[in-house]
Amino acid sequence: MTSATDWQGTVGRSWAQEWQRTDISFGELTPHLLAAIAAEPGRQIVDLGCGAGELSIAVAAARADAVVTGVDISADLVATASARATAGNVQFVMADATHWRPESGRPDLYVSRHGVMFFPDPPQAFAHLAAVAEPGARMVFSCFRKAAENGWAREIAGLLPPSEPPAPQRFAPGPFAFADPDHVRLCMAGWTDHVFAPVDFAYVAGAGADPVGEAMALFRRIGPAASALRTLPEPQRSEVEERLLALVEAHLEGGRVTFPAAAWVVSASSDHRNG
Numbered sequence: 080m081t082s083a084t085d086w087q088g089t090v091g092r093s094w095a096q097e098w099q100r101t102d103i104s105f106g107e108l109t110p111h112l113l114a115a116i117a118a119e120p121g122r123q124i125v126d127l128g129c130g131a132g133e134l135s136i137a138v139a140a141a142r143a144d145a146v147v148t149g150v151d152i153s154a155d156l157v158a159t160a161s162a163r164a165t166a167g168n169v170q171f172v173m174a175d176a177t178h179w180r181p182e183s184g185r186p187d188l189y190v191s192r193h194g195v196m197f198f199p200d201p202p203q204a205f206a207h208l209a210a211v212a213e214p215g216a217r218m219v220f221s222c223f224r225k226a227a228e229n230g231w232a233r234e235i236a237g238l239l240p241p242s243e244p245p246a247p248q249r250f251a252p253g254p255f256a257f258a259d260p261d262h263v264r265l266c267m268a269g270w271t272d273h274v275f276a277p278v279d280f281a282y283v284a285g286a287g288a289d290p291v292g293e294a295m296a297l298f299r300r301i302g303p304a305a306s307a308l309r310t311l312p313e314p315q316r317s318e319v320e321e322r323l324l325a326l327v328e329a330h331l332e333g334g335r336v337t338f339p340a341a342a343w344v345v346s347a348s349s350d351h352r353n354g
Contacts (some may be wrong), residue, residue, distance in 0.1 A: 091153030097132035107280040121188025122124035126195020132160025177204035191220035201266035209269030222257035231338035285336035294336040
């Protein structure tokens, strides 16, 4: 389970430092999400959980007449996103999206790439976002489908020592929290007309001159192996590292290390149509 506190600390710092690798890992999903966003109207656009800013920057570049605001709870990620941005119509704000309010201009389009599955109280968060938006605002976001459909998570988890499962929570945050469409509908208070478009893509863990080295660098900092490699005592840590290297090498093909991945691209409308 990954919480807001994690994103404000170690997880956020890791994603900020590894933004080039994480952008590559989502490289085959992002065009599908951008195509879905391009089909929507909107001039006051907010990127929820904007991370290192790739989606915000791309949307701003495609829509010169729009104002794009990226919102993230991690100071490290906001700093990285701000340093990457060059266009005048994109800005980044460090804030908790579950309570954030626009300083000017009510949002008419929310977007997110895997940034909305970590709200501690999703119904409250989505209801709030609907309430501060324009009546009939739209939302488009991506999220992972089930862990079993995502080879990178399933196979890496199989390398790790067994651990106690967390106590069950109705709205537990985490990378696979939005895998079930019925659960997502329950979470999205204040939103209606939900559409779930499945996208199967290659999760690119490593590419370039040393794809195996790139994949190992990514997984040491990001994903299910990262925490274990930081905290396990020897010799367990070395054993996991050896198994991870063998797995990465087995997924090297055509100069890239890739794993099967599965996501939803979700769209919905605010049901606050009368202000």
